[in-house]
Amino acid sequence: MDFMPRHIKAPAKVNLILRIRGKRADGYHELQSLMCPIELFDGLWLSPGRPGIRIRVKNGKGLVPENGENLAVRAAALFYGAAEIPAALDVEMEKNIPVAAGLGGGSSDAAAVLMGLNAVYGHPLSPPELFRLASGLGADVPFFLMQGAAWAEGIGDQLESFRKIQPLPMVLVNPNVALSTAAVYKNLKWGLTKEGIKTKKPHFEETLMDPVPWLFNDLEPVAVSMCQEVARIREAVLETGASGVLMSGSGPTVFGLFKDQRAAGEARSFLSENFRHWRVVGTQLMP
Numbered sequence: 001m002d003f004m005p006r007h008i009k010a011p012a013k014v015n016l017i018l019r020i021r022g023k024r025a026d027g028y029h030e031l032q033s034l035m036c037p038i039e040l041f042d043g044l045w046l047s048p049g050r051p052g053i054r055i056r057v058k059n060g061k062g063l064v065p066e067n068g069e070n071l072a073v074r075a076a077a078l079f080y081g082a083a084e085i086p087a088a089l090d091v092e093m094e095k096n097i098p099v100a101a102g103l104g105g106g107s108s109d110a111a112a113v114l115m116g117l118n119a120v121y122g123h124p125l126s127p128p129e130l131f132r133l134a135s136g137l138g139a140d141v142p143f144f145l146m147q148g149a150a151w152a153e154g155i156g157d158q159l160e161s162f163r164k165i166q167p168l169p170m171v172l173v174n175p176n177v178a179l180s181t182a183a184v185y186k187n188l189k190w191g192l193t194k195e196g197i198k199t200k201k202p203h204f205e206e207t208l209m210d211p212v213p214w215l216f217n218d219l220e221p222v223a224v225s226m227c228q229e230v231a232r233i234r235e236a237v238l239e240t241g242a243s244g245v246l247m248s249g250s251g252p253t254v255f256g257l258f259k260d261q262r263a264a265g266e267a268r269s270f271l272s273e274n275f276r277h278w279r280v281v282g283t284q285l286m287p
């Protein structure tokens with residue numbers, strides 16, 4: 001089955017709130033999180049190809065696998081299997097989202113491929129079927145099917161759309177060090193019986209007006225203990241006048257929120273000029 005080549009965009013995310021509630025017998029952690037897509041995208045070209053699934057990574061070579069281990073390819077393979085369509089796909093990936101960074105890049109690529117292929121083949125899979133495939137690929141993947149901010153519980157798979165967020169200006173700083181999500185959770189050393197604090201789902205009107213007082217991440221001290229740069233970045237971003245600073249997900253990327261584009265722009269210039277070994281990106285919460 002042929003289709004017209006299609007370009008799709010896969011956004012990164014930040015966790016504005018991330019509370020770990022406990023550990024399940026299978027090793028996964030129960031959490032509560034306010035997750036929000038941001039305006040930083042990987043680009044993916046889906047084109048019909050010879051039988052099979054191939055991927056070519058245009059930039060960031062060596063950062064992500066260019067084979068069947070790439071989450072985009074794994075997602076495509078699951079899609080073709082579930083839809084009972086013979087696989088024939090070329091994927092070209094422009095990797096802009098830092099890898100193993102707490103920004104959910106691989107998960108977003110996977111969700112974008114699931115939705116993109118479902119669209120080009122005329123929606124053979126229902127939303128619950130897509131959701132099931134997404135859950136099998138990783139805890140963060142279902143969130144990216146929501147295409148907007150969401151309140152997440154369970155291991156990140158019980159999702160509720162959260163009203164549109166303000167397009168708040170933000171600066172992301174990544175120390176150019178990869179931090180494995182599995183290692184960060186492991187270092188949390190959470191007992192099976194221990195119960196974390198249960199957070200009430202935040203009141204969305206208040207949070208959306210100003211998320212700063214709500215910013216919280218249980219994994220931040222763990223990541224700091226594994227990568228001291230996270231603490232240095234936090235300090236440096238706060239010194240630029242950010243109204244709030246937090247590490248995203250399992251890190252090590254830190255984001256700073258700013259009251260307007262001008263303040264964010266100045267902070268971005270200052271940080272990129274003075275800390276050349278960090279990757280500094282200007283972005284905003286996706287409205």
Ligand SMILES: C[C@](O)(CO)[C@H](O)COP(=O)(O)OP(=O)(O)OC[C@H]1O[C@@H](n2ccc(N)nc2=O)[C@H](O)[C@@H]1O
Pocket residue numbers: 015018027028029030031033102104107137138139140141154155156181182185186249250
């Ligand atoms: C840190 C977050 O990004 C916050 O949104 C997610 O919880 C991580 O989601 P993810 O990267 O999609 O995670 P997966 O790829 O499913 O799992 C990677 C590893 O992280 C750990 N993991 C992940 C999610 C979760 N709720 N509990 C966990 O303990 C597990 O050890 C797992 O082996």
Ligand SMILES: Nc1ncnc2c1ncn2[C@@H]1O[C@H](COP(=O)(O)OP(=O)(O)OP(=O)(O)O)[C@@H](O)[C@H]1O
Pocket residue numbers: 063064065069070071072098099100101102103104105106107109140179181249250251
């Ligand atoms: N398309 C992809 N993009 C990014 N990483 C991928 C991809 N496919 C496979 N991977 C592998 O997955 C790992 C990290 O994935 P990812 O970038 O999603 O982590 P992350 O941004 O830290 O996610 P999280 O926010 O869930 O912590 C790396 O080891 C990388 O090689």
